[in-house]
Amino acid sequence: QVQLQESGPGLLKPSQTLFLSCTVSGASVSKTGFSWSWIRQHPQKGLEWIGTVYYSGTTYYEASLKSRATIYIDRSLNQFFLRLTSVTAADTAVYYCAKDRFFGGNSPFDLWGQGTLVTVSS
Amino acid sequence: DIQMTQSPSTLSASVGGLVTITCRASQTINTWLAWYQQSPGRAPKLLIYKASILEVGVPSRFSGSGSGTEFTLTITSLQPDDFATYYCQQYNSSPWTFGQGTKVEV
Numbered sequence: 326q327v328q329l330q331e332s333g334p335g336l337l338k339p340s341q342t343l344f345l346s347c348t349v350s351g352a353s354v355s356k357t358g359f360s361w362s363w364i365r366q367h368p369q370k371g372l373e374w375i376g377t378v379y380y381s382g383t384t385y386y387e388a389s390l391k392s393r394a395t396i397y398i399d400r401s402l403n404q405f406f407l408r409l410t411s412v413t414a415a416d417t418a419v420y421y422c423a424k425d426r427f428f429g430g431n432s433p434f435d436l437w438g439q440g441t442l443v444t445v446s447s
Numbered sequence: 448d449i450q451m452t453q454s455p456s457t458l459s460a461s462v463g464g465l466v467t468i469t470c471r472a473s474q475t476i477n478t479w480l481a482w483y484q485q486s487p488g489r490a491p492k493l494l495i496y497k498a499s500i501l502e503v504g505v506p507s508r509f510s511g512s513g514s515g516t517e518f519t520l521t522i523t524s525l526q527p528d529d530f531a532t533y534y535c536q537q538y539n540s541s542p543w544t545f546g547q548g549t550k551v552e553v
Contacts, residue, residue: 433538
């Protein structure tokens with residue numbers, strides 16, 4: 326049974342860099358055919374896809390975040406990560422890691438972590 | 448980007464009742480649509496994908512239909528656990544986008 330668990334700092338100041346990790350159990354992040362995503366949910370608002378990393382390390386990002394976001398895999402740790410630079414209050418959200426149902430792009434998200442709240446405040 | 452619009456934003460229902468939620472896409476997405484359920488403090492849960500395919504383990508009282516730009520999620524015989532917020536999501540073309548949500552309340 327595949328499970329995902331996010332971890333992160335909780336509180337950041339504006340202009341700092343956010344690092345989040347997602348620990349995957351029950352599957353290998355580098356197994357052929359798997360892809361993994363980050364999604365966030367602003368307080369009392371809807372859901373926003375941030376980006377996706379394939380098992381191979383190939384990445385895709387939402388255009389408005391592409392200049393600040395980096396998603397990558399660490400095979401030895403069986404984790405994948407989100408790095409988001411120059412955060413502002415607008416980045417305050419619950420961040421979820423998720424598994425894509427299918428490989429190759431056209432896929433819903435079939436497994437989600439529990440989410441981690443990130444607050445950006447001075 | 449493809450905009451997803453759900454209606455209504457909130458609806459009131461009763462246990463045992465029937466609920467219908469509509470999701471409209473700003474351009475055609477064929478049947479590349481998913482529905483999620485989110486309870487307070489929990490992550491979204493995939494209910495339906497490709498517009499009408501029920502995810503494994505999801506009760507058969509949930510059903511989805513539609514294609515192109517208009518889609519529907521129907522819940523029959525509403526159960527207490529079904530009072531939650533429901534989101535549609537298109538995965539026809541990147542960036543993958545979600546509707547704003549429909550809260551089903553008592």
